[in-house]
Amino acid sequence: MGAGDSKLSFKKSIFRLAEEHDIAANDPYWLQFWELPETAEDVFNLFSATDIRRTRDTHLENLETLILVLTSRLFALRHHASFPDPDLAPEKDALNCIRVLTRVLPFIYETDKLSEWEDKFFWGVRRKRVSEARDGEVIFDGEGGEEIREPKEEEHRTVAPLGEELVDCLIDLLFFKNFTVHTNDSSKSKVAYSIWQSGVGATTAAGASKELEDNRIEVLRCLLSITSKAMYLTSAVLPEKGTKALTYMVTSSDKQLVLTLLCSLLNTTLKYNPASWRVPYDHVVYYDPRQALVTYSLQLLLVLVLYPIPEMPGPQMKNSYRHYLGRLHRSQDFQFIVDGMTRLLNQPIQANASLLPGSKKSVKWAPEMCMLFWETLQCNKRFRSFIVDTDRAHDFVVLITYYALEYRLDPSKAGVVRMCVFVLQTMSSEAKFGKGLNKRFENANSLPASVRIPSFSGTYADYLIISIYNLITTSKGRLSSIYQALLAILKNIAPHVTNLSATASAKLMQLFTSMSAPSFFLANETNNTLLSSLLECFNAIIEHQYKDNANFIYAIIRNEKKFQALRNFTLESAQEELERAARQKKDAGESPRDSLQSPTSRNTITLPPRREEDLVSPSAFHIGDDDSDEDSSDDDKEEEDTPVLSPTVDDSRSIHSEDPSVPVQLRGMSEKSRGKMPEGAHLSRRSTSASLASVASNSTVVVANGPFNPTTRWVDSWLPLLPLHTILTILDILAPTIKAHTTKANTPGSDPNSTTSVLEIIRTTPIPGIEASPIKIHLFEWSTLALGWYESLLWGLIFSSEMAPSKGTVGVWNGTAIKLFIVQETSPESPSLLAPRGGVDAIGTSIVERLSGVAGGLNNNAGAAGGSGAVQGGSQRGSRDASLDRPGR
DSSP, X not given: OOHHHHHXXXXXXXXXXXXXXXXXXXXXGGGHHHHSOOSXXXXXXXXXXXXXXXXHHHOHHHHHHHHHHHHHHHHXXXXXXTTTOTTTSOHHHHHHHHHHHHHHHHHHHTOGGGHHHHHHHHHSOEEEEEEEXXXXXXXXXXXXXXXXXXXXXXXXXXXXXXXXXXXXXXXXXXXXXXXXXXXOOOSSOSBOOOOSSSBTTBSSOOOOOHHXXXXXXHHHHHHHHHHGGGGGSOTTTHHHHOOHHHHHHHTOOOHHHHHHHHHHHHHHHHTOOTTSSOOTTHXXXXXXXXXXXXXXXXXXXHHHHHOOOOOOSSSOOOOHHHHHHHTOOOHHHHHHHHHHHHHHHHHHHHHHTOSSTTOSOOOSOHHHHHHHHHHHHHHOHHHHHHHHHTTHHHHHHHHHXXXXXXXXXXXXXXXXXXXXXXXXXXXXXXXHHHHHTTSBOTTGGGSOTTTOXXXXXXXXXXXXXXXXXXXXXXXXXXXXXXXHHHHXXXXXXXXXXXXXXXXXXXXXHHHHHHHTSHHHHTSSSSHHHHHHHHHHHHHHHHHHHSTTOHHHHHHHHHTHHHHHHHHTOOHHHHXXXXXXXXXXXXXXXXXXXXXXXXXXXXXXSBOSSSOGGGGSOTTOOOTTSGGGOOOTTOHHHHHHXXXXXXXXXXXXXOSOOSOTTSOGGXXXXXXXXXXXXXXXXXXXXXXXXXOHHHHHHHSOOSOTTSOOOOXXXXXXXXXXXXXXXXXXXXXXXXXXXXXXXXXXXXXXXXXXXXXXXXXXXXXXXXOTTOOOOOOOOOOOOOOHHHHHHHHHHHHHHHHHHHSSOOTTOOOTTTTSBOOSSOOOOOOOOOOOSSSOOSHHHHHHHHHHHHHHHTTTOOOTTOOOOOSTTBOOSSOOOSOSOOOOBOOOO
């Protein structure tokens, strides 16, 4: 039978599934599902979404029988003594069983009405009829299209749930001799638990041909399909309910199996070198088949390691894969992991920086690699120490910062940017990390343009501070929900940084200028907490590293008027200033821009029904808007532009009736504790953990039907608690001395190096009354909401890498009603020199259309109606970059 006839026959057999009732399990008809297809593309192109849904909704008994015969045939082949013998137990049959299961399972998961049936069918206790044949071979009667022989006797016995048996079978097939691995193992067992690649846990590779690696791809894809039930749950339900397939996999007690699979997936990912040819445009003429294997290996590894086991009655089970990843301890293993991660994270940067556009292939899984790095940091304390102690942290600071800055304006990468920020926050929680940032950053001018700081000369701390400033001020408010996390990074490193440059100090002052502007902290009820966090950062620098940060102290003194304006802040004067600024703009003929209105962002994938922009006030003023885009290097200009708000207000409107000679921020506090933040003192601030779960619970307090209306009572709830005491003490002691010195230095014949002498005065002047507060670590905290976001981020990346079928991918989840995120239509890709389209494409399309016409047209995976998470029609060919705009973990 020719290839065309075989496809037509297979398509006709698919139609029969939805046309006949209750096809018998021993009908020879079922043989076609593992004998006719030639490739995975045949199964996915010919077995359309319409065919599967029609069978599922009208003849569920046939779909049930299909799964039973496929699994029974697969189990029989796995246990066959000759598998994979091309005549007695062909591997093609096993591959086709795997392919059809991969194709069908997502369409079972997508419908809620089958949840009860699914649980019973896949995870319920089974009693199976077992027959003993005359030759002594035990066979499963009537479930796999096997030849049925007369048995000696018949019995029923309880066996493992179908889902467990299928998962066990597939994992065994990942290490099956002559099917997925070559091995010198002389044991009789057909399953050889040997690690695929050298690296962690192995000094030599198991060895594999292209055919064996292709088989690994098929099995890995099927395991991802089985575990993808997560895509069809909402992010609120997923962490609490979990998925039974993943729970079964990660709680495995077989240590050898877990370690072999963990190391195989890890080594296959980290050993890959996408630039092995190093010839321009080599990827145009040469497709690396291992790229698909690496992609699926990394994705399954993350699915296993990230999975949070839902709480259940009885002893809490542990995730074995995460547990053993956390127990790695050999320095050579850490070196291998770091080298592999660095190489793969560097590769897209090098490809984009190439002088010949498109001459180097760029791997697409950098976000997943960032995720693996973050997971390893979190679950393995030894690895975290290795990163910090060996200064490799500096490399990852630059790499993670690159992806955050590169994607900051791309709505489709919003979730990745947030994850990068949380990775930096996790690293910054180590004291050694903060101290290590004081190392001078050599060769900073060789960085890519997106992360290069012009004429930069300073330390890694300077670089990180300036990068955070750029991330905040150039993101156009898209990242307002994680400003607190960015400030948490600054607070974590503040007690340890020394010798801050004048530029970095000026950037910190510019942040203060923006956050202390009335237009910012009067925009909603929680922006004042950002100002408080920034002041805490300033205090930590002053209290712990005063003598070694003269440039920073000098920057504070030069911005004295701004701190005095905040010290004397009143609501009435602030509102008058905003009205005056609006009138000036109107008089100048400028179009009035409502600085209190936040821009809306349109995202490709968002969390239904609550979007990221709903986590912050819709009336939030965003740092980096025109109002705050000043140049702090010109301090005189800053002082002129910064309004000094009048401290005088009507007595009936004053915040307190206490002694007016005491600044309002210091009233009611002891001399030592004024401005200091007692534990739990903030009445309306966000959690210092900066987890987006806290943001979600505390920031959506603005009246939905209108902008926030600040009141005197609201101001009174936070203004007296601003931690200004340390800064005001510095200003009281140093400002007069520095002003006198600079006035004298400006006279003719004075010392031309006045700045140097000012810095020396700062270093040598003791500051009484300042006590170093205990260093606080602002950790990233996990919550149920955060876990839902994190899972949606991972599965969104997996979905988007598969959504445009190409070499190595087949579009497993295309056209299914996903609930974990929303998939919107993207524009079709245009023909290009690297992706031409012509006669070959037309012929391939014509064949599929003719075959589809037999049943009234192939659905072509265009999309399915239903639910808020449904794929919204149209071509899904396009960018893999699905936006993951979520609240944090």
